[in-house]
Amino acid sequence: MENVLIYSANTGIARELLSAGRPLGEVWALALDEASAEELAACGVAVLRFDGRGVISADTAALAQVVALAVAHSDASLVLLGSDRRGKELTGRVAAALDAGCLTDVKSITQDGQTLLCTRLAFGGATISTESITSPVKVIAVSPTVFPRAEPQGQGVISSLTGAVDARVRLLSERAKDSDLVDLKSAEVIIAVGEGVRDEDFEPAQKLAQALGGVLACSKPPATDRGLLGEERVIGLSGVICKPQLALVIGVSGQVQFAVGIRDAKTIITINTNENADMVRMSDYFLVKDSGEAIAELCSELC
Amino acid sequence: MNYVVAMKQVPDLQQLRIRDKKPVLTDIPLEFGKIDKNALECAVSLKEACGGEVIIAAVGSGELTETIKDGLACGADRATMIADDGVDALQSADVAVLLVRLIKELDDVGLIFFAEGSADNYSGQVGSRVAQLLGYPQVGFACDVRMEGDRAVVTRALEGSFEEVEVDLPAVVIVASDLNKPRLPTVIQILKAGKKPQEVTDLAAVGHEASELTVCVENLAPDTDRKKQELAGSTELLAVLKENGIIDK
Numbered sequence: 038m039e040n041v042l043i044y045s046a047n048t049g050i051a052r053e054l055l056s057a058g059r060p061l062g063e064v065w066a067l068a069l070d071e072a073s074a075e076e077l078a079a080c081g082v083a084v085l086r087f088d089g090r091g092v093i094s095a096d097t098a099a100l101a102q103v104v105a106l107a108v109a110h111s112d113a114s115l116v117l118l119g120s121d122r123r124g125k126e127l128t129g130r131v132a133a134a135l136d137a138g139c140l141t142d143v144k145s146i147t148q149d150g151q152t153l154l155c156t157r158l159a160f161g162g163a164t165i166s167t168e169s170i171t172s173p174v175k176v177i178a179v180s181p182t183v184f185p186r187a188e189p190q191g192q193g194v195i196s197s198l199t200g201a202v203d204a205r206v207r208l209l210s211e212r213a214k215d216s217d218l219v220d221l222k223s224a225e226v227i228i229a230v231g232e233g234v235r236d237e238d239f240e241p242a243q244k245l246a247q248a249l250g251g252v253l254a255c256s257k258p259p260a261t262d263r264g265l266l267g268e269e270r271v272i273g274l275s276g277v278i279c280k281p282q283l284a285l286v287i288g289v290s291g292q293v294q295f296a297v298g299i300r301d302a303k304t305i306i307t308i309n310t311n312e313n314a315d316m317v318r319m320s321d322y323f324l325v326k327d328s329g330e331a332i333a334e335l336c337s338e339l340c
Numbered sequence: 341m342n343y344v345v346a347m348k349q350v351p352d353l354q355q356l357r358i359r360d361k362k363p364v365l366t367d368i369p370l371e372f373g374k375i376d377k378n379a380l381e382c383a384v385s386l387k388e389a390c391g392g393e394v395i396i397a398a399v400g401s402g403e404l405t406e407t408i409k410d411g412l413a414c415g416a417d418r419a420t421m422i423a424d425d426g427v428d429a430l431q432s433a434d435v436a437v438l439l440v441r442l443i444k445e446l447d448d449v450g451l452i453f454f455a456e457g458s459a460d461n462y463s464g465q466v467g468s469r470v471a472q473l474l475g476y477p478q479v480g481f482a483c484d485v486r487m488e489g490d491r492a493v494v495t496r497a498l499e500g501s502f503e504e505v506e507v508d509l510p511a512v513v514i515v516a517s518d519l520n521k522p523r524l525p526t527v528i529q530i531l532k533a534g535k536k537p538q539e540v541t542d543l544a545a546v547g548h549e550a551s552e553l554t555v556c557v558e559n560l561a562p563d564t565d566r567k568k569q570e571l572a573g574s575t576e577l578l579a580v581l582k583e584n585g586i587i588d589k
């Protein structure tokens with residue numbers, strides 16, 4: 038059995054990595070602060086608590102040095118990191134430090150004899166690629182929520198890890214993003230709007246979503262270019278991959294990076310003025326109609 | 341102080357077709373990815389404010405000498421590249437090593453820009469690998485970059501927060517998508533692009549051995565077959581919602 042080192046600045050994700058790592062070997066967790074070390078130890082895993090002052094998660098270079106120290110200390114040949122933004126940024130750096138191959142945004146890990154087969158999306162989400170790492174040390178960044186969080190059980194030992202790390206990034210300030218805490222991942226009904234929906238129709242679309250007991254979501258441009266909805270409502274490759282019972286997709290062309298986030302929906306209904314849109318091709322039902330008119334008609338029946 | 345922008349040629353995914361569940365890449369034109377253009381725009385606007393040069397570093401197929409013109413038209417001053425069809429078979433780790441070779445030849449490099457991920461693979465590891473190989477600090481998912489003396493102040497956009505950090509130079513900055521609107525080149529800029537200096541070499545000249553740290557077992561499109569039934573109007577749509585138990589009237 039090999040030794041597995043897990044690390045995420047987010048302890049929720051670290052606990053998911055613990056679930057991912059346990060079937061693969063003897064797990065060690067790395068923690069940078071006391072609270073995380075205790076939370077992880079309470080899940081029954083051996084914790085390496087790094088107590089070098091001045092290492093902050095914002096300093097990816099310093100963090101990679103700490104991960105490399107922990108790998109040496111635990112004699113790990115597999116490193117599991119989170120594929121949230123911080124974790125993804127860290128992955129390539131850790132891999133280069135360890136002369137290792139790495140995979141990011143990994144959606145599943147299966148053992149095939151001595152080989153670990155990982156799946157990830159490729160070509161913007163058009164395909165699912167199955168890959169394995171051949172180097173002696175392997176670094177895998179696992180997408181959040183793929184594995185369940187390990188629950189508290191037993192008590193792991195916390196030991197301290199020391200070493201010199203040079204810090205070259207200083208944190209000046211932090212501020213929270215305005216977000217309205219929607220949970221697209223577990224929504225049963227999703228109304229997704231895109232560039233084919235005019236600004237003034239977003240409010241009626243929100244009402245329609247409410248009337249259907251669903252959540253309003255969007256393609257990327259309405260959030261990042263037009264700022265009409267928060268980024269947490271973006272569906273797709275760089276947003277959320279959802280699995281609702283029903284998705285009503287309005288004025289979205291269905292480019293791969295969006296499609297990958299909605300293609301697992303049980304039923305897809307599309308409203309689009311272009312009957313040849315890719316979104317139509319991946320729908321159960323489609324209506325060729327102007328988005329504003331369709332939203333108004335549905336609202337007048339339901340809202 | 342100069343700015344380097346690492347850019348990758350990718351197939352235009354809008355034109356990607358799937359045959360027998362396999363992606364068909366033949367005859368799809370290559371272009372620079374959208375986020376790579378965000379990275380270039382970021383460097384060009386810093387150069388306009390603070391001086392210096394913007395140099396594109398790229399590792400790509402033989403066609404790269406054509407693709408590069410787009411980057412040169414969008415404000416870069418010159419380019420250094422490895423253009424070789426053998427690059428198609430190389431993995432991220434190798435590309436990082438090759439980029440480092442190109443970058444080490446350049447003088448007075450202050451910031452090296454990357455995109456958060458390439459449009460085709462989106463694995464986002466090359467920038468971080470290059471930073472490690474060069475021993476430079478890095479800041480990823482950057483949504484704002486400004487120079488303050490001999491340092492850069494960069495805002496990182498995380499899932500739930502923004503953090504502003506100060507980083508010593510030289511440093512690697514990996515930009516988040518949509519941090520700016522890349523400029524569209526004018527006709528004159530497009531015409532001038534072909535005359536800007538390009539330093540081109542190939543794999544034989546650099547003598548690189550592929551590392552093959554990962555293998556791809558298969559790469560297939562999932563089944564997305566749906567019934568594609570056209571609805572006549574909103575009334576029919578409401579009927580479908582009712583059938584699916586979403587509404588009850």
Ligand SMILES: Cc1cc2nc3c(=O)[nH]c(=O)nc-3n(C[C@H](O)[C@H](O)[C@H](O)COP(=O)(O)OP(=O)(O)OC[C@H]3O[C@@H](n4cnc5c(N)ncnc54)[C@H](O)[C@@H]3O)c2cc1C
Pocket residue numbers: 230231232233234255256257258271272273274275276277287288289290291292293294295308309310311314326327328329374375457458459462
């Ligand atoms: C690395 C990378 C990651 C990305 N990640 C994501 C992601 O996670 N999510 C995402 O969404 N995008 C993502 N994108 C962007 C993606 O490529 C597309 O640009 C985006 O999905 C397009 O959004 P859209 O369909 O709303 O807009 P468009 O492509 O402009 O489509 C608009 C649609 O509306 C229709 N329409 C126009 N007018 C009307 C009308 N009056 N009534 C009805 N229909 C109308 C049009 O026929 C068209 O089909 C990513 C891109 C890259 C490079």
